[in-house]
Amino acid sequence: MSDLKAKILTAVRDDLEAIEIALADNLNPHFDLVSQVAGHILFAGGKRLRPLLMVLCARLCGHSGNHTARFATIFEYLHAATLLHDDLVDDADMRRGRPVAHLVWDNPTAVLTGDFLLARGLSTAADTGLCEVIHVIAGITENMSQGEIRQMARKGDLSLSEAEYLEVIRCKTAVLFEGACRTGALIAAAKTERVEALTAYGYHLGLAFQMADDLLDYTQDLTVLGKRAGADLREGKLTLPLIYALSQAPAADRDQMAALIEKPDFSDAEFAALVELLHHHGGIAYTQAQAARHVAAAKSAIEGFAGHAARETLMDIADYALVRKA
Amino acid sequence: MSDLKAKILTAVRDDLEAIEIALADNLNPHFDLVSQVAGHILFAGGKRLRPLLMVLCARLCGHSGNHTARFATIFEYLHAATLLHDDLVDDADMRRGRPVAHLVWDNPTAVLTGDFLLARGLSTAADTGLCEVIHVIAGITENMSQGEIRQMARKGDLSLSEAEYLEVIRCKTAVLFEGACRTGALIAAAKTERVEALTAYGYHLGLAFQMADDLLDYTQDLTVLGKRAGADLREGKLTLPLIYALSQAPAADRDQMAALIEKPDFSDAEFAALVELLHHHGGIAYTQAQAARHVAAAKSAIEGFAGHAARETLMDIADYALVRKA
Numbered sequence: 256m257s258d259l260k261a262k263i264l265t266a267v268r269d270d271l272e273a274i275e276i277a278l279a280d281n282l283n284p285h286f287d288l289v290s291q292v293a294g295h296i297l298f299a300g301g302k303r304l305r306p307l308l309m310v311l312c313a314r315l316c317g318h319s320g321n322h323t324a325r326f327a328t329i330f331e332y333l334h335a336a337t338l339l340h341d342d343l344v345d346d347a348d349m350r351r352g353r354p355v356a357h358l359v360w361d362n363p364t365a366v367l368t369g370d371f372l373l374a375r376g377l378s379t380a381a382d383t384g385l386c387e388v389i390h391v392i393a394g395i396t397e398n399m400s401q402g403e404i405r406q407m408a409r410k411g412d413l414s415l416s417e418a419e420y421l422e423v424i425r426c427k428t429a430v431l432f433e434g435a436c437r438t439g440a441l442i443a444a445a446k447t448e449r450v451e452a453l454t455a456y457g458y459h460l461g462l463a464f465q466m467a468d469d470l471l472d473y474t475q476d477l478t479v480l481g482k483r484a485g486a487d488l489r490e491g492k493l494t495l496p497l498i499y500a501l502s503q504a505p506a507a508d509r510d511q512m513a514a515l516i517e518k519p520d521f522s523d524a525e526f527a528a529l530v531e532l533l534h535h536h537g538g539i540a541y542t543q544a545q546a547a548r549h550v551a552a553a554k555s556a557i558e559g560f561a562g563h564a565a566r567e568t569l570m571d572i573a574d575y576a577l578v579r580k581a
Numbered sequence: 582m583s584d585l586k587a588k589i590l591t592a593v594r595d596d597l598e599a600i601e602i603a604l605a606d607n608l609n610p611h612f613d614l615v616s617q618v619a620g621h622i623l624f625a626g627g628k629r630l631r632p633l634l635m636v637l638c639a640r641l642c643g644h645s646g647n648h649t650a651r652f653a654t655i656f657e658y659l660h661a662a663t664l665l666h667d668d669l670v671d672d673a674d675m676r677r678g679r680p681v682a683h684l685v686w687d688n689p690t691a692v693l694t695g696d697f698l699l700a701r702g703l704s705t706a707a708d709t710g711l712c713e714v715i716h717v718i719a720g721i722t723e724n725m726s727q728g729e730i731r732q733m734a735r736k737g738d739l740s741l742s743e744a745e746y747l748e749v750i751r752c753k754t755a756v757l758f759e760g761a762c763r764t765g766a767l768i769a770a771a772k773t774e775r776v777e778a779l780t781a782y783g784y785h786l787g788l789a790f791q792m793a794d795d796l797l798d799y800t801q802d803l804t805v806l807g808k809r810a811g812a813d814l815r816e817g818k819l820t821l822p823l824i825y826a827l828s829q830a831p832a833a834d835r836d837q838m839a840a841l842i843e844k845p846d847f848s849d850a851e852f853a854a855l856v857e858l859l860h861h862h863g864g865i866a867y868t869q870a871q872a873a874r875h876v877a878a879a880k881s882a883i884e885g886f887a888g889h890a891a892r893e894t895l896m897d898i899a900d901y902a903l904v905r906k907a
Contacts, residue, residue: 288730340693344688363670364730366666366669367666367670371723375723380715381712386707386710390707393704393706397697397700397701400696404690407693
């Protein structure tokens with residue numbers, strides 16, 4: 256484990272424990288099969304990054320309420336709901352090193368359990384009694400479903416631009432990070448400028464996090480990532496490393512990359528050759544630079560907050576987005 | 582068209598028009614494919630019964646706000662979202678006389694558009710600014726997904742009891758009717774006893790409506806219903822006519838019915854023989870009587886409301902639940 260990861264985990268140990276308890280408690284009274292399927296995705300070693308962001312932002316704004324961990328479950332439920340539906344949409348087979356829910360059970364069970372987790376998240380949002388929070392949560396779900404549809408509609412489309420890619424990852428990832436941070440500030444009844452600062456932190460962190468994720472798909476292997484490298488490409492998803500390299504490469508190299516995109520059953524050797532081209536035409540370096548730029552923007556957004564342990568952890572989490580290996 | 586239906590339609594003509602406009606307006610700014618898929622299910626000749634119930638209950642409680650039709654869309658969006666997911670869960674091929682969305686497009690598109698409509702409904706609920714309304718809406722979605730999972734888990738299970746059937750139809754139908762009526766009263770800031778009375782009306786109407794629907798599956802044909810009779814049985818769904826008949830029939834007849842349940846590709850003649858048995862062992866008559874009991878309970882719940890056109894229409898709708906042919 257990296258030093259940075261160890262430092263973050265030490266700082267948030269109690270919060271993570273409270274979040275784990277709340278996640279299980281909030282499911283408990285429900286029908287067996289629902290709890291079982293929801294548990295399969297919820298308790299498979301997720302990082303709990305999204306609920307943690309909410310808790311840390313609430314604390315940074317001086318909140319010390321009792322229900323923080325319970326409200327934070329909203330963001331893990333929403334996340335798990337989208338994973339359940341997305342794995343089905345993407346026809347994935349592995350998630351976090353385990354077979355996906357729609358293969359362990361079946362498609363209908365995965366769809367309906369996703370619906371249930373979505374509804375559970377929204378019920379919990381209603382429990383905050385804060386209309387703005389409820390708006391944020393409902394907006395997250397709208398954005399995420401639209402982002403996924405948009406991504407699906409553009410599968411394998413070589414003309415996807417960087418701007419369109421950014422809009423996709425904003426919808427599918429950044430809105431949830433942003434929403435978690437914003438909700439933390441709102442629960443703490445923070446002043447508008449603090450709410451906006453933490454919202455900006457979450458937005459930039461979300462973009463950086465997704466870019467790093469998209470990079471990992473080209474640079475990591477199964478044992479670390481819990482799924483096979485090249486999965487995005489096999490699903491026809493064009494991400495920034497490839498989009499940028501395509502825009503820079505001469506015709507011959509572009510044709511070679513295009514041929515691979517249109518051939519989802521490519522070999523490991525073909526995939527390695529593609530990764531080589533991505534490096535060669537700057538796709539990897541450009542994506543790393545963009546991710547670093549968003550990490551810097553995230554950190555700069557919270558610079559104005561007075562010295563506080565939560566601020567330091569949020570800074571560390573931003574740095575960690577770039578160095579994580581899974 | 583029956584006289585009763587004509588009378589209801591005349592009474593609610595302006596409301597239906599306002600609801601149609603609001604349904605389209607509320608979708609308009611959204612991504613093309615989403616609007617198209619959502620429109621496929623939303624604008625295929627639905628009865629708009631759920632939004633209409635909200636509007637009528639709000640009016641009965643003296644509400645005359647501007648946003649009534651927009652808030653009413655919540656209940657049609659939620660309904661359409663569940664239809665999209667349920668058709669997929671049930672592997673249905675026709676809905677309202679048209680091919681289902683997951684066949685016109687594909688499974689992922691149907692899943693994600695359902696998610697979007699769910700989120701759109703919850704966003705609109707948040708716009709009411711009433712936390713109790715938001716709770717009601719989130720609770721509806723939780724109940725509906727759990728009800729569907731429960732129904733799915735018990736497919737083809739001959740031991741399903743009447744009480745379990747009631748719990749399934751409460752979750753999958755009555756909570757939405759109940760929620761629409763309750764929301765109408767809440768938006769009108771009605772007194773608690775009026776809120777509860779209209780909630781009871783919606784609950785009983787929903788149960789009666791679903792029982793009538795379950796009866797239609799045994800008594801109507803494709804041209805009227807927009808889908809093939811016997812569809813529930815083909816999907817392994819045991820409903821009250823069958824549950825009751827099974828409980829009353831001697832062993833030989835029970836075995837004959839059980840054999841058909843386990844054979845989803847039954848012929849029209851076999852199905853006709855089953856319907857005959859349902860009649861013979863009182864399943865049809867018992868279900869009609871139960872539906873009538875709930876219609877009476879629904880009407881009795883709103884008897885105390887002073888004479889008002891909306892009350893008369895709600896009474897007519899309750900009566901119509903029993904006589905409708907599709």
